[in-house]
Amino acid sequence: MLRQRGRVGLMAAALVGMAVGSVNAQVTTEKSASILVFPKVIADGTRDTVIQITNTSNSLVNAHCFYVDGARDPQTQTIRWQELDFDITLTKQQPTHWVVSEGRLVDPTDSNCSSSNFSCNEAGLDPGRVPPVVDTFTGELKCIEVDDSGAPLSGNHLKGEATTIIADHCIEDTCSVGQNSCATDADCDDELYDVAKYNAIGVLGNENNNGDNVLCLGGEPTDECPFGAEYDACPSVWIANHLSEGAPDPFFDGNPDSAVDTTWTVVPCTQNFETQAPSTVGINILAYNEFEQVLSAGTSVTCWDELHLDDTQRFGTVFLYGVRGSTFMQSRLTPTTASTASFMMVGTETHFAPSGNLSTADVNYHIEGARQTADIITIPPEQVQ
Secondary structure, eight states: OOOBOOOOOOHHHHTTTSOOOOOOSOOBSSSOBSEEEEEEEEESSSEEEEEEEEEOSSSOEEEEEEEEEOOBOTTTOOBOOEEEEEEEEEOTTOEEEEETTTBBOOOTTOOOOOSOGGGOTTOSSOOSOBOOOOTTEEEEEEEEEEOTTSOBOOOOOEEEEEEEEEEEEEESTTSOTTOOOOSSGGGOSEEEEEEEEEEOEEEOBOTTOOOSSEEEESOOOOSSOTTOOSBOOOEEEEEEEEEOBTBOOGGGTTOTTOEEEEEEEEEESOEETTTTBOOEEEEEEEEEETTSOEEEEEEEEESOEEEETTOHHHHTTTTBHHHHOOSEEEEEEEEOTTOSOOEEEEEEEEEEOTTSOEEEEEEOOEEEEEOSSOEEEEOOGGGOO
């Protein structure tokens, strides 16, 4: 039997006083869209991801999907940026899912799967062959709605969710409280599954889409984008409400033996799947604390990265509770003026209980405004017949 750890939802109530501006960009986590971006997709042996995609229309829908491996080569420390693509087809109103490490085969003899979907990867109608990823995959998944010929289509028919599963805890009297793993399977009757979930970021398409292999997200007409924006723009500002790094968890009444850590997963909006050359985005950060102090930081992301807010080499002491003494913060992240790309992001909170036990929660953040410069997604032209 699989068991799900409880997750702590704190930020909405605690940060209600931090205002969020009006949203002008049309990336969405609630509406169906023509491009789905899953910034955080992990299958590294300790974590795995379940992808869910739904066709919200009453007609058949096709999508072309790309995995992007953003891990660093352990020898050279260079970004792998290896792309793996595949097609899926969904009948009207059809949902589908797969486990990233396993992929999904096309098998018309699949069982009805009376057990939990986490252990029943073949449940429902097969959407087409979904390949498994490489070992220790850390990266993103992007799915683009296309027509029968493979040409990008502004249908706005896709919604998605990603569920990260961590299965390295144990539960049994013989395991000490807060122990994260057991020496042998015999030490425990069962594993304890910690589950966190976020909504895919959707980009809406519009009537200017000419169906070629250059997808223009926002911006004015240019030689590369003669019709201007074919899809809505990436956000100009991301607004993240979070706790300071190492701050006591308010759920435990500020017990100093508890803590909350935050990680941001970031991917550039501009990507070239034809040349497979990774894009880099520069990021400016303004962090506001409870004392109305404004602190600044900056970083850059190439291809894909998890930004740990306690990384002092990257952010100094901007986010550290032990230095700032402020429990709650709001950070506003924008592309640098010199950056040729915007970015997408999701957050992950890790809550440490006084006992040493932990739980995680993925977070979709707020946005403000639309980036004026176009972001470009280029797909191989041979995929557009």
